[in-house]
Amino acid sequence: MKNRLHAVLLFLCLICISCSPKSDDGEDPRVTSMGRFEITAQLLEIPEPFPDIPLYDYAYVLKYKVLTVHRGALDADVLYVAHYNPLKPRDQVADVRSGDIGGNLKKIKAGGVHRMALDEPIDDFYMGGIINKYFEQETGPIYWALWTNQVIQ
Amino acid sequence: MRMNNERLVKTMNHSIRITVFGSLIMIAGLCAASSLRAAQDSPQDGAAALIQEIKSKGWILYCARSDNGSWDLFASRPDGSHKRNITNTPDFEEAAPLLSHDNQKLLFRRLPKGATIDHDLWGFQGRLIVADADGSNPRALGEDKEFPWASWSPDGRRIACLDRKGIHIVDVQSRQTIRSLPRKGIYQQLFWSPDGKWFTGTGNHAGAQWSVVRMDALTGELNPIVTFQSCTPDWRPDSNRIIFSSRPANQSPTNSYGWTQLYIADGDGQNMQLIYGEDGFHIYGGVLSPDGAYALFTKCTADGGGAEEAGAPMCIMRMSDAPVIAGPSPFLEPKYPGANSGPVAPLTGGWEPIWTYAELFSE
Numbered sequence: 001m002k003n004r005l006h007a008v009l010l011f012l013c014l015i016c017i018s019c020s021p022k023s024d025d026g027e028d029p030r031v032t033s034m035g036r037f038e039i040t041a042q043l044l045e046i047p048e049p050f051p052d053i054p055l056y057d058y059a060y061v062l063k064y065k066v067l068t069v070h071r072g073a074l075d076a077d078v079l080y081v082a083h084y085n086p087l088k089p090r091d092q093v094a095d096v097r098s099g100d101i102g103g104n105l106k107k108i109k110a111g112g113v114h115r116m117a118l119d120e121p122i123d124d125f126y127m128g129g130i131i132n133k134y135f136e137q138e139t140g141p142i143y144w145a146l147w148t149n150q151v152i153q
Numbered sequence: 154m155r156m157n158n159e160r161l162v163k164t165m166n167h168s169i170r171i172t173v174f175g176s177l178i179m180i181a182g183l184c185a186a187s188s189l190r191a192a193q194d195s196p197q198d199g200a201a202a203l204i205q206e207i208k209s210k211g212w213i214l215y216c217a218r219s220d221n222g223s224w225d226l227f228a229s230r231p232d233g234s235h236k237r238n239i240t241n242t243p244d245f246e247e248a249a250p251l252l253s254h255d256n257q258k259l260l261f262r263r264l265p266k267g268a269t270i271d272h273d274l275w276g277f278q279g280r281l282i283v284a285d286a287d288g289s290n291p292r293a294l295g296e297d298k299e300f301p302w303a304s305w306s307p308d309g310r311r312i313a314c315l316d317r318k319g320i321h322i323v324d325v326q327s328r329q330t331i332r333s334l335p336r337k338g339i340y341q342q343l344f345w346s347p348d349g350k351w352f353t354g355t356g357n358h359a360g361a362q363w364s365v366v367r368m369d370a371l372t373g374e375l376n377p378i379v380t381f382q383s384c385t386p387d388w389r390p391d392s393n394r395i396i397f398s399s400r401p402a403n404q405s406p407t408n409s410y411g412w413t414q415l416y417i418a419d420g421d422g423q424n425m426q427l428i429y430g431e432d433g434f435h436i437y438g439g440v441l442s443p444d445g446a447y448a449l450f451t452k453c454t455a456d457g458g459g460a461e462e463a464g465a466p467m468c469i470m471r472m473s474d475a476p477v478i479a480g481p482s483p484f485l486e487p488k489y490p491g492a493n494s495g496p497v498a499p500l501t502g503g504w505e506p507i508w509t510y511a512e513l514f515s516e
Contacts (some may be wrong), residue, residue: 129357
């Protein structure tokens with residue numbers, strides 16, 4: 001009886017392990033090579049719902065807590081990163097205005113951890129509308145998200 | 154006494170008859186005058202009078218679909234008469250004419266056949282073409298996507314262009330960049346003022362996109378005109394005021410995000426005034442006549458001004474009639490209680506029109 005119970009518990013544990021998402025550090029050839037900076041960071045908040053007007057393209061500035069700096073000289077705990085057309089999956093977002101951007105992140109959610117290739121100043125990479133709800137705060141440079149992958153911890 | 158009474162009654166009847174007859178004539182006269190005035194004030198008659206007023210005031214130039222479906226440049230009298238295709242290039246799409254201030258040269262963009270004109274990105278698209286003012290002698294000034302958002306200097310010898318790296322003053326003859334300055338958030342629709350002292354454009358300002366701004370062409374100092382949902386700015390001929398499209402927040406919920414109206418404001422952003430609004434339409438491409446007396450614009454049911462399709466109906470109104478609110482507007486009417494309902498002269502379909510009083514063509 002006891003052995004049977006152990007077997008059932010073991011079986012359940014195996015199911016749980018196999019069903020849980022595999023950890024993924026978000027590394028791929030693009031994120032490790034694009035731009036001058038590469039970080040893993042957690043999105044702290046989304047200040048307000050992203051505008052949903054398909055006729056108009058825009059970039060939205062988001063606030064991140066830096067977890068790891070993989071490339072580039074960055075000495076900041078918090079970074080402000082602009083994502084282009086944030087309602088779109090990153091692998092479908094690139095167009096004429098944005099240039100070469102992408103990643104595997106499907107949906108931008110507060111609390112999410114992202115591995116990103118970045119560069120700045122944003123004006124050198126992007127020419128279009130920017131919504132920056134942190135404008136009146138001291139943000140330092142706004143970084144342009146070139147490649148954004150999901151990180152599963 | 155009886156005789157006297159009969160005469161008195163007779164005289165009274167006669168007087169009553171005369172009074173009634175006179176009153177009827179007066180009433181008929183008043184009615185006739187009233188209906189005549191109503192007829193003169195009707196939108197149709199007002200528009201007809203406006204058309205008569207403007208029909209010989211130079212030429213308007215615009216882009217539109219030609220009979221073969223491609224975009225060409227057209228010219229017509231401001232009443233729409235004497236329309237002519239001035240480029241007639243079925244193998245290209247041509248758009249966005251811009252006359253030099255001396256009315257000698259024309260800039261426009263030439264795209265590959267079948268290319269879609271993007272209502273926001275058109276200044277980056279295709280090759281910049283410079284031609285004589287009547288569209289003859291077209292020649293490419295650069296390669297594809299070069300010299301984006303080009304607009305004329307006052308003397309027509311230079312153009313200002315806008316790209317990611319900044320605003321660049323380019324000598325047309327040598328094609329060399331003479332001077333550059335930071336764009337400070339401006340991202341499209343750059344226009345150099347007729348006096349050469351300013352730029353206006355659409356950009357980011359104070360965290361807000363779709364702001365219309367003015368920049369000192371010498372120092373690069375920038376001031377906002379309006380910082381909410383605005384675009385397509387252009388100059389009044391005196392370089393003191395800027396005409397632009399704007400879509401205020403919290404309009405009547407007749408569509409998902411409101412309608413776009415035409416406004417004008419001083420160069421420092423003060424004295425913003427409505428020119429034209431009409432619920433159900435987005436008003437874009439606003440320009441003023443060379444004397445500033447008339448506004449020319451497009452009205453489109455779809456946002457974006459119709460560049461991706463076949464443009465939109467163009468309209469002309471007197472600035473002295475502004476503000477004009479055409480049709481019912483629960484949002485605009487309380488804000489502009491003294492607004493007129495017209496008159497507005499309707500024209501053919503087009504996109505990004507301009508107006509010159511120069512006699513570029515013979516009838």
